[in-house]
Amino acid sequence: MAFVSRLLGRREPLATPGQHLQQSELRPSLPRAGRAGRPTFGSASLPPAKQQTLREVFTPTRPQRSARRLVGRQPELIRIFRAIAVDRAHVVLYGERGRGKTSLVNLVAAAARSSGYMVGRFACSFDSTFDDIVRGLACDLPASFLAVPAITDGAGEGCEAGLPIGKLQPRDIAALPGRLTGRHLLLIIDEFDRVEDPATRTRFADTIKLVSDRGAAVSFVIVGVSDSLEELLGRHPSIQRNILGMPLPLLTDAEIEEILGEGGREANIEFPRPMRAVIVSLARGMPYIAQLLGLHAAAEAAARGATVIGNQDLYAAIKRAVDEADPRLTVLYERLTKRGRDAAMRDALYGIAAGEQDKFARFVVNDQGGVLRAAGFRISQAQWEQILELGAVRPCLSAGPGAYTFADPMLPHYVLMREALEG
Ligand SMILES: Nc1ncnc2c1ncn2[C@@H]1O[C@H](COP(=O)(O)OP(=O)(O)OP(=O)(O)O)[C@@H](O)[C@H]1O
Ligand SMILES: [Mg+2]
Numbered sequence: 001m002a003f004v005s006r007l008l009g010r011r012e013p014l015a016t017p018g019q020h021l022q023q024s025e026l027r028p029s030l031p032r033a034g035r036a037g038r039p040t041f042g043s044a045s046l047p048p049a050k051q052q053t054l055r056e057v058f059t060p061t062r063p064q065r066s067a068r069r070l071v072g073r074q075p076e077l078i079r080i081f082r083a084i085a086v087d088r089a090h091v092v093l094y095g096e097r098g099r100g101k102t103s104l105v106n107l108v109a110a111a112a113r114s115s116g117y118m119v120g121r122f123a124c125s126f127d128s129t130f131d132d133i134v135r136g137l138a139c140d141l142p143a144s145f146l147a148v149p150a151i152t153d154g155a156g157e158g159c160e161a162g163l164p165i166g167k168l169q170p171r172d173i174a175a176l177p178g179r180l181t182g183r184h185l186l187l188i189i190d191e192f193d194r195v196e197d198p199a200t201r202t203r204f205a206d207t208i209k210l211v212s213d214r215g216a217a218v219s220f221v222i223v224g225v226s227d228s229l230e231e232l233l234g235r236h237p238s239i240q241r242n243i244l245g246m247p248l249p250l251l252t253d254a255e256i257e258e259i260l261g262e263g264g265r266e267a268n269i270e271f272p273r274p275m276r277a278v279i280v281s282l283a284r285g286m287p288y289i290a291q292l293l294g295l296h297a298a299a300e301a302a303a304r305g306a307t308v309i310g311n312q313d314l315y316a317a318i319k320r321a322v323d324e325a326d327p328r329l330t331v332l333y334e335r336l337t338k339r340g341r342d343a344a345m346r347d348a349l350y351g352i353a354a355g356e357q358d359k360f361a362r363f364v365v366n367d368q369g370g371v372l373r374a375a376g377f378r379i380s381q382a383q384w385e386q387i388l389e390l391g392a393v394r395p396c397l398s399a400g401p402g403a404y405t406f407a408d409p410m411l412p413h414y415v416l417m418r419e420a421l422e423g
Contacts, residue, residue, distance in 0.1 A: 046303050054302065057267045058295035060288055064103035066110070071262070071287070072255040073104050076246065080108050083244040084186065084219045085115075090208050091219075092233055094193075094226040095248035096361060096409040098288035101223050104248065105188055108221060118145050118182035120159075123190040130203045131168050133195075137187045138163050138176065147181045170207035174216040184217045192232060193224035205236040212242040227405075228398040249359035250285025259290040269298045270308045278314060282416050284357070289413050293317045318417050329414045336390055340422070344383065349392075350419050351377030353412035361412070362396050362405045374404070 046054075057069075064070040083089040093101055109119045122128075122136035141159035156163075162179040163172055177185045195201060204222065211218045226232040229245035251259075257280055260271045271279070275297070283289035296317030301309050337346045355375025357363045363375035365384070372379055374387075387393055392411060396403040406412050 046299055050302050051299070054267055054295055054298050057263045058291050058298060060292035060295055063106055064100075065106050067107055069262070070103055070107055071258045072251055073100070073107065076104055076248065077107055077111065079244065079246065080104075080221070081111065084112070084221075087244070088212075088215075088219070089242055089244050090212070091221045091244045091246060092229050093221060093223045093246050093248060094229065094232050096405075097225050098286060098409060099248050099250065100287050101225075101248055102190055103287075105190065105221060105223055109186070109188055112186045116182065117184050117186045118180060119186045119188065121188040121190065124192055124195050126194050126196050128195050128200065129197065130200045133189060133200070133204075134168050134173060135160055135163065137189070141180070141185075145180045145182055147179055170203065170210045173207050173218060174211045174214050177217040184219065186219050186221065188221045188223070190223045192222050193226055198234065201232075201234050202236075205233055205239055208242060209236070209239050212239070227396055231398070247360060250361060251287055251290075252285065253280045256280045256283045256285060256287070256290045259287060260294050263291075263294050264298070264309075267298055267302075268307060269301055271297070272308060275309045275314050278420070281354070282318070282413060282420065284361070284412065284416075285359070286361075286409070286413060289321075292321055296320045315421070318420050322414065322417050322421060325414050325417075326408075326410065329408060329411055332390060332392060332408075332411070333414060333418065336386065336392060344380075345386070346419070348374075348377065348379045348383045348387070349415045351375065351379065352387075352393075353406075353415040360396075360399075360405075361409065362399050362403045364402050365404055366402055 059069070080091050080093070083091050093105065095101055105121075109121060112119050118141055120137040120140040122133050122140060124133060128136075135156070138160045139156065139158040143158050143161075145159050146162055159176075159180060162176055173187075189204070192201070192204075204220070208220055210216075211220075222233065224232045228247075229243065233243075257276050260276050260279060264271045271294070279290060279293050279297075282293065293314070297309050297313045300313035300316045301307070304313075306313070333349075334340070336342075336349060340346065352363065352375045355363060355377045357375060365372070365374045367373075372381055372384055374384060391407050393404045394407045396405050
């Protein structure tokens with residue numbers, strides 16, 4: 001009971017008390033020994049075909065590609081489409097890592113293509129320049145869209161020949177649709193936060209202004225990790241009205257359950273309600289965590305020939321997620337908790353990770369009459385200072401004073417999973 005009820009924290013219990021797991025129930029007997037005497041997880045002995053199926057169903061390492069497996073996001077999809085098709089606006093989609101931005105724009109791209117848009121996409125890297133990005137977008141457009149003879153002789157892939165040689169200008173993008181056969185061009189730029197050069201970002205803002213002023217048949221969807229539109233694109237008051245800024249929220253608990261329910265049905269593995277409740281409480285709306293634990297737990301169950309996820313499968317899945325977590329998370333957690341010996345700090349981190357948060361994973365820190373609370377959890381001044389000093393959280397200035405979030409979006413999940421195993 002302690003394990004699941006603690007994990008479920010302040011939420012409505014998803015299982016009746018009798019159904020709650022004992023922590024000791026979740027902890028399996030020792031992992032099976034491998035051939036070399038080393039412990040192995042069940043998935044190691046899965047037949048390749050089954051592994052393949054599970055990896056198609058649960059996709060922690062890949063964005064969703066089709067509507068079939070994408071849970072929720074209908075309101076966002078409708079808003080993006082309305083902005084592009086009706087308002088002739090551009091869209092800036094931003095949010096934390098792993099929240100589902102690329103999955104959503106995959107859907108936008110597919111829907112736009114089937115509505116007759118010409119869609120070009122590009123994912124930026126830290127050193128991408130304006131020219132790299134624009135040429136990358138043009139290369140991604142099938143050459144069959146080229147309406148007029150190439151400006152340059154036979155050069156380039158896709159529709160790159162529709163661009164002039166030499167340094168590109170915003171007006172070259174505004175002119176591009178006139179050299180193509182389709183009605184409207186949709187250009188999707190992902191990972192825009194990675195672009196280090198501020199001048200490159202500013203040139204895209206200039207481009208958006210120019211294509212809007214000229215009424216050119218080009219729309220941009222710019223995607224990146226950020227807390228705000230301004231942080232991603234820079235501050236350009238003159239283009240505000242041409243842009244829909246869309247922060248991407250976490251999924252709801254019901255949607256996280258749906259990932260498990262639907263995935264389980266497709267893989268022919270059942271996630272009983274208490275197991276789903278635990279994963280929901282660890283994921284806290286983050287689709288990546290649901291995909292990761294769903295995959296590991298299903299692989300464990302399949303490896304022992306079971307079609308129902310058991311306690312030992314979920315325990316092994318959480319353990320594997322913790323063992324394979326980014327080593328920086330482990331180092332930070334060990335430093336904060338003095339290698340787990342600081343029980344009060346462990347409680348504080350757990351209290352914040354499981355505490356009250358909004359749909360963007362932000363929590364409030366306030367001091368009422370000398371009593372400090374973070375995410376509704378009472379902590380000491382010294383603890384808060386240490387959490388700040390070690391960079392575990394950061395302020396969310398765009399959300400107002402007192403709003404914070406975990407600096408690494410995976411940290412709260414890591415804290416919850418560590419406590420699930422050791423608490
Ligand atoms: N709506 C959804 N339904 C089911 N799974 C989803 C959904 N959105 C995202 N996922 C899953 O969550 C994980 C992260 O998704 P995605 O790569 O789209 O996020 P992202 O915001 O683009 O991340 P990053 O900032 O790292 O690029 C992937 O495993 C993906 O399959
Ligand atoms: Mg992405």
